[in-house]
Amino acid sequence: MxxxxxxxxxxxxxxxARPEYLWYQWLAMRLEARGYTVSLPHLPGINVEPIDAFLPRALEAHAYDEDTVVVGHSGGAALILALLERLDVTVAQVVLVAGYSTPPNDNEEPVLRPAYDWDAIRSHARDLWFVNSVVDPYxxxxxxxxxxxxxxxxxxxVRPEGHFEVATLDLVDRIVG
Structure with a gap:
């Protein structure tokens, strides 16, 4: 180990969003206190640029290995699905908060792929968690x-917490090992 x-x-x-929004920095500080090296990148192109153009930069910008934990919120969670398809390693844990794999509303969703290789995604994550709400406005x-x-x-x-924008997500802190 x-x-x-x-x-x-x-x-x-x-x-x-931006790294300083919502609960992202709170979670980063919690993980750093537990010995993690945390990356919280600003990705203005997320869900703006087509995923096939955006994905190579997201893959190259970070190191992924068997000790990596990946957390994504909303469009970030959808990005993680595409990342997992293309990784050549299996990460330790994936937490998708307000995640989705099909258009969740009438807005364009360029972060989504037309189809996913579910076997590849599954093979690149040892531990998968999905945190969704019964009442998500998006x-x-x-x-x-x-x-x-x-x-x-x-x-x-499943929690009744909307789009998980206000909550500090103690739950996610408890999930990450």
């Missing part, structure tokens, strides 16, 4: 989480 200092976490914000709801669970296995947690 690798030492605690080799663990790294990458937190991908959602569409139109459609990234429990039904979306259920689709991800059915296709990938893992654990689905």
């Amino acid at each position: 690798a030492g605690a200092m080799s663990r790294n976490a990458i937190i991908f914000h959602g569409t139109g 459609g990234c709801d429990a039904a979306q989480g259920r689709v991800l669970l059915d296709r990938l296995g893992g654990t689905l947690v």
Whole structure:
């Protein structure tokens, strides 16, 4: 088993967000206090640029290995699905908060792929968690989480917390090992 200092976490914000928004920095500080090296990149092109143009930069910008934890919120969670398809390693843990794999509403979703290689995604994550809400105003709801669970296995947690914008997500802090 690798030492605690080799663990790294990458937190991908959602569409139109920034690293200083919502609970992202709070989670980064919590993980750093537990020995993680945390990356919280600003990705203004997320869900703006087509995924096939955006994805290579997201892959090259970070190191992924068997000790990596990846957390994504909304559009960041959708980005992680495409990342996992293309990785050549299996990461330790993936937490998708308000994640989705099909258009959740009437807005364009360039972060989504037309189809996913679910076997490849599953093979590149040892531990998968989906955190969705019963009442998500953007459609990234429990039904979306259920689709991800059915296709990938893992654990689905459903909470009545909207789009998880206000909550500090103690739950995600407890999930990450």
